Amino acid sequence: MTRPAFPEPLDHLPLRGAGDAPALVLKDRVLDYAALELWTGRLAAWLAARAASQGWQSGARVASWAGKGLLACLMPLAAPRAGLVHVPVNPVLKRAQVRHIIADSGARLLIANSGRLGALHGDDLAADCAALDEKAVMEEAEACTPLSPSAADPDALAAILYTSGSTGKPKGVMLSHANMWLGAESVAEYLAVTPEDRVLAVLPLAFDYGQNQLLSTWYAGGAVVPIDYLLPREVVKAVEAQRITTLAAVPPLWVQLLEQEWPAAAIAPLKRLTNTGGALGEVLVRRLRAQFPDARLFAMYGLTEAFRSAYLNPDLIDSHPTSFGKAVPHVEIMVVSDEGLPAKAGEEGELVHAGPFVAQGYWQDPERTRERFRPAPAWSDYGGTAVWSGDRVVRDEQGLLYFVGRRDAMIKVLGQRISPQEVEDAAMATGLVAECVALGLPDAKMGQVLHLVARGGAGGEKAPTDALIAAMRRELPAYMLPQQVHWRDELPRGATGKLDRAGLKRELEGSQ
Incomplete structure (x- = not known):
């Protein structure tokens, strides 16, 4: 595996752009x-x-x-x-x-x-x-x-980014100059960002990919347009007004953006859409492709502990809408079976990430660092310390990766393992649900019982629960069907815009 060239200190990024080219477009000024x-x-x-x-x-x-x-x-x-x-x-x-x-x-x-x-x-x-x-x-x-x-020194600590804390108090991930510089280089390379691009920075700058939108754009010499917004329609207006070429979002925000009216003048300049923070699912991919047919859609996978791991070549998004592709530049991705061996095609395993994006661990937390940052498997090309993600994935015969679920989020009903993603995709495919979260709640007889928290489909209308279950039954076996559906006008979101699964689970468990 080719190792990347030694990076420069992070603060050298502004020196890469043409002096008089726009670099940062703020409300009150434009900085070249x-x-x-x-x-x-x-x-x-x-x-x-x-x-x-x-x-x-x-x-x-x-x-x-x-x-x-x-x-x-x-x-x-x-x-x-x-x-x-x-x-x-x-x-x-x-x-x-x-x-x-x-x-x-x-x-x-x-x-x-x-x-x-x-x-x-x-x-x-x-x-x-x-x-x-x-x-x-x-x-x-x-x-x-x-x-x-x-x-x-590029290996010196440059930033501590705190995770959202969905499984406890937020953890501080330690990132070096090299981690962030090479992350900027990698993303700029596979997205093919150019000095002519204008990137709308919608995601929080405290979020790893949100911050990388600044760094990767400046690495490529493009212009960043940061936006703090209250309503999704403000994003649409900014895309049109600023002639935005690149837009990134998490799946819940994509759902909200697709519910807005998009003038032709807002759609026309968009060259690429990038997704992070969770799987899109086939339904959302198809809707995005229909709304923005000329924009290249990048499905991606990453984790704060190693930033970006994989992306799908947009040329494959229509034929492989549920895949997140292969490793990004500079990265080695392994699928490790439960026996610690390379998983075979179609065999589920844990995604393990090695290479120069691997963070320096959790700030002042050696115990949790040892749990997540462990030696790479002996058969790794990069070797060294790897991030053991806890995410369950499969790789197909072409080497494309597919998300199954987080190890700690898998639901077990009567001994059968259920991927929340698969249940959620089936619910979305009915057209009766705009967005949803599948959760397993404790049950003395069944181990766990499957609950679905959902927002209604077109116009936010709540379908009869029986109709939703009947539609899902055509795609899922009986043990994967929700035992209870909780309809909501809105689903709670965390600090990065992702759906707040942990909060919903605590709420439902508290009401049992």
């Missing part, structure tokens, strides 16, 4: 690449001065809890240039979650707007963690002499 480099240097200089005045050591953590303005977009580059580690905090998180992330990371500084800072209580931050208003920080940074690009 020369201005992006200037402002990165200014903010880095401010951070370095702050670190020196406070006696921070190299590698001190600094957190940002901000919307997609200039500061939030610059911090991934400016903090590493100053020899610090960036901890982005999703703006939608609430006080308790923010308190945990700041305490766990040991951040010495939290930058946020005055409204967010006002929501914190006096004891939410440690005594050695300052809280500063982002507007004041940027005003002071503007007066700083820019700090030159760093000579940082």
Whole structure:
């Protein structure tokens, strides 16, 4: 397997773009690449001065809890240039979650707007963690002499990204300059991003792929258009107004976007659609292909602990709509059987990811690091430490990968293993359901009982439950049919826009 060239420090990315080409399109200004480099240097200089005045050591953590303005977009580059580690905090998180992330990371500084800072209580931050208003920080940074690009070791820690915490408190994933640089290079390569592209940054910048939309676009010399939105129709308007060529979303957002009216002027510029955060499923693939027939649709798979793992060549999406393809550049993907051997074609196994995207583990959590970051199988080409994903997948004769389900999310009814994805796909295929979540709830006699939480199909109308079950029975055996359907007007979403499966399960278990 070809190993990638040694990467540069992450903060060198602005130097790759043409100086006068647009790099960052904000509500109040447009920065070309020369201005992006200037402002990165200014903010880095401010951070370095702050670190020196406070006696921070190299590698001190600094957190940002901000919307997609200039500061939030610059911090991934400016903090590493100053020899610090960036901890982005999703703006939608609430006080308790923010308190945990700041305490766990040991951040010495939290930058946020005055409204967010006002929501914190006096004891939410440690005594050695300052809280500063982002507007004041940027005003002071503007007066700083820019700090030159760093000579940082690419293996040095650059960021800690916290997972959503669906299985407990959020875990901090440690990412190096090399992890993030090579991730940017890989995505820019397989998406074929060019300097002419305009990428709408819809996903949260605290989310691994959300942040990568900045980095991969800048690696390719394109323009990023960040957007904070309240309603899906605002995304449609932004695509049209900004002549967006590249749009990324998670499946629940795709569902919402497909429910909007799309003018021809909004559809025309789109060249590529990219999916992350869960399998699309055949129904959603077909709908996206019908709505955006000229856009290349990239089904992808990744995990925060190793960023991107695989993608499907868009030329295969119509013939293989449920596959997420093969390994992305620089990555080795193995399917390991329960016996620890390479799984045969059609045999289910655990997806194991090796290569230079593998993170440095969980911040200050050696126990959970040992569980997930383990030596690669002896037959691995890359070797070294691999991420054992816990996701169950199969590989077909062509080498294409298909998601079965998370090991800890599989449902067992009377000893039979059920993939939630398969149940959800069958429900969606009926046309009676717009989106849904299949869950297994404890049952003394059956082990678990299958429940389906669903939002109605066209117009949000709730179909008779009997009609839904009858339609699903044509595709699924009896043991895979929901014992109970819970109709909802809306399904809850987590901080990254994914459906909140863990929250729904806790709610249903609490009501039993």
